[in-house]
Structures are given as structure tokens and as C-alpha cells.
Amino acid sequence: MLSTSAPQRAMPFASLPNMGEEEFVRWVDLLERRTGVLVPPGRKSFLVTGLRMRMRETGYDDFQTYFNEVLNGVRGAMEWATLVDRLTVHETRFFRHEPSYDLIAGEWLPEIARPGSSGAIHAWSVGCATGEEAYSLAMVLDRGLRSLGDHRMYFGVTATDISNAALSVGRIATYPRERQAEIPEPFRSEYTELQGSDSFVISESLRKRVGFALFNLLEVARAPLKQLDLIYCQNVFIYFARERRRKMLEALASRLKPGGLLVLGPGEITGFTDPSLTRVGGRQTLAYQRLG
Template structure:
């Protein structure tokens, strides 16, 4: 037995190579159901994720596994698990400080000047993965509002397509090695010790964040209240360029006047909206909903 055959035998890999027609079929399924686009250069990523899950479920050919995913409720359960294998969960606390500084130092003070005394801040974290981004926003708003208006309430809705990732987010427990990602000024009163050398987001902040399984394609139709802040970074890159504008139009409809939409730098170019204006300078990609509607 040759080295390649021995390696295949050890790994239990009896799944044949994926040809271009099979790849195209899986790409269509993933894009139809999630909106996520897999270009040809990312074929190895798709194949690796599929094979990993197929081995776990005992499938040795793509067609039988494909048919199982279309099998009613049973297929829906398996699809939810597969999506977790095919979506990227790379994230961290305080990932893009220029965007967060825009929220704290520029947008929030202006928003407070315009808002009524009892108006809470409602925020949305899109593609929240395992929760770091949503809890970052919670820490940011908690500290910023505590300095200028401690009685002001806030709430955050955080969405993702991966149920396992959302389960981790709800647990709010992270390795101590991740603590260095959180600036010292945001650690006081926002974290607490947890077992197994982990730390946990403090309960009072966990109560401010609600997690929901929502696809960005359907976000504008989800039962979300009108929002003051939408944070959507490193999500649009997984969608076809021609679809990104449609998704952003849907998010824009969720914004209240004076609301802020924050995207990842470079995620979209050339997109405009009649009620939104670019703000924040060259380091960030953010749009402010104007306080008064404009007519074309």
C-alpha cells in the first residue's frame, strides 16, 4: 500500500474527488439558502467542510448527502449543523477600534443630543458568531453611557446563521488568553471569573444582549424593532457583490433617523442610499441616517 493510500485509510476518507458540476450544485444550494457565495478559488474550503461533516454522518458520496439535506425536517436539522462547518467564525473582542471610537466619541454624543430623555439605544450586531462583537458593543455602550448618562438604557440584538456559534455566545464564557483583547478601561465591572480558567461576561451585560438565528438575507423581514445602531463588519464579504447593495438597502430600512450603520472597511464600494450619508473619515465605513427624509 502506497503512502497516499495508507493516509486515506487512516483518515477513513473514501469520499471521491468533487468535480466541477458537483461543486456548482453545492454552490447553488449554499447561495440559495444562505446567500453566501463560494468562488472557484475557495473550492477547497467548501470540500473540506463538506467532507468533515460527511465523515461524521457516515456518508461516502455527495449525492446521498445532498438528498438527505432536502429531506424535510430531518434535512433541516442536518443543514443547520452543516452550515456551522461552512461558515467562518473568526472574530475577536474590539476588532476594529476606529469604528468603535466613531461610535463612542462622535455618533453617541450627537445621538444623545437629539434623543428624548427616556429613549433607549437599540443596536443590532449582524453575523455575531460566538458573541465577541455583541459583547464588545455592550461594553462600549455601558462605559460610554455610564460617563454621560448612567440612567440611559440600551439593548442589543445579535444574529448569526450558526446555532452552535450562538450557543457559545449565550454561554458568554471565553479563555483567559482572550482577555488581552479587551482594553483595560472596559474590563471593570463587565467581566467575572469562570471555571476552567475562563472568564465570563458579567450577568448585567448578558441581560442586555439577545441572540437570534437570522440570515442576513432575511434581516429586513425579521421581527426587529427600529434600530439606532447596526454593526455589520466582515459579513458582506461572503455575499456576491451584486447582492450586497440589496442587503444594505434592507438594513437601511431598519435604521431610525440619526441611526448609524457601520460596515467593515472595503466591504462595499459605490453603494449609496438616499437617506444615508457617509461619515467617520477614511479609516471607517459608516453611514448616518439623516434626521429628516430627503426627496429625490
């Protein structure tokens, strides 16, 4: 809620002004500094549409006044928390990049869950959006561990994102029915249940293994998560400036335990090397394992 001194009258969308170049640069810079997400000039309309939508809801009719409001102390921080959801892309799918899940199930997991092994596998879905990636990971880990048999291993997935609205969808774990087809068999039958005629829900046993939390990736150096077995981060760094990607990746990789796996999206970065990591998997994947 904005304070009572803030404008509250909903503006007609079309009557909101166009954004000048200087104004655009100011917003791009704010978003980049706070989230890492870089909006190139070709995506100006995405930024302007997101801002206009939110300005219309809160009754602002010029970008400069709204910009000042967003910078305005606690009130501005609360407004930013809502706005950031409108200025970030949450496009996602279950099993979005199948070769990455095949790598986890077919190569990495059998090495980690050898007969007689015990303990827990801690996975982190970074930039999880509305949860599809985290649940896909949980399905692969659950089924994979069961199929490998002779061990006593538990697993949990922590799913984080900068958007509270996206995380809420993940927590509810209910998705439109047509999206169920994204989940390949046998995972679909085992881990999803129809709910009414229009939606499906992730099974309770799997939901218990996935926890959602608000977390800004730019603060990775302060993340409480460490000694992780698996970090899965796809379609997040592609929105970041190239100069930022390497540093952020090094910081993420430092959160892995020896033998831990970092799985990125294939287009996330080129030519990344780190002396503590070795590249694993084939050409279709971009994954690194921490040396022991």
C-alpha cells in the same frame, strides 16, 4: 438526528471521494441561495473539508447522496441547520475594528444621549458569530452612556447569526483566558471575570443586555427588528456576491430610525450610496447615518 434509514457508519476521512467540478457548482449554488455566502473556486478546499467532516459524522460516503439528503424535507432542513455551521466562517475578535467603536463612543453616542434625553438605544449585531462583537458593542454603549451622565437612557443589543452553534457560545459568554487580552482596559476589568484558570466570562450585568437569536440575513425584509438606533455588520457582506451586497445593505439601512447609525467593515462594499443615508466618520471607518 438523521432518520434510521440514513447511513450511520462513520467513514474514515481519507476514504471520502474527491469533489468534481459539477458537484462543486451544485453545492456552491445551494449555499449561495440559502445563505448569501459565495465560495469562490479558490476556497473549494474549505467547502469540501466542511462537507467531509459532516458526512463522516453522519456516515455518508458520497456527495450526491448527502446532497439529496440535505434537500429531503424536514429531515434535510434539520441536517442543514448543523451543516451551515460547518460551511460558514466564524472568525471574530473582541473590539475587532477599534476605529468603529471609537466612532460610536466618541461621535455618535454623545449626539444621541444629549443631556436630558431619555428612552432606549436598540442595537443589532448582524452576523455576530460567537458573540464577541455584540459584547464589545454592549461594553462601549454601557460605559459611554454612563460617562455622558445627565440622561435616562437604557440600551439593549440583539445579536443574530445563521449558525446555532456559534450563537450557543455567545449565550454562554465564556471564552478562553488568552482572549481576554483582546479587550482593552478599562473594559476588561469592568466587564470580565476570570473563571478557573483557563477561561473568563462576561459580567452578568452586561450579559443581561445582550440577546442572541437565529436569523438569516437574507430574510431581512421579514425581520421583526425595526426603528433601530444602531446596526453593526462587519465581515459578513465580504462573503456575499457583489450583486447581493447593495440590495441587502439597502434593506438593512431601512431598519434604522432617523439618526440611526449603520456601521460596516471597511472592506464590505465600495461606492455605496443611498439617498436616505449620509456617510459619517473618517477614512478608517465605513459608516452611514440615516437622515432625519
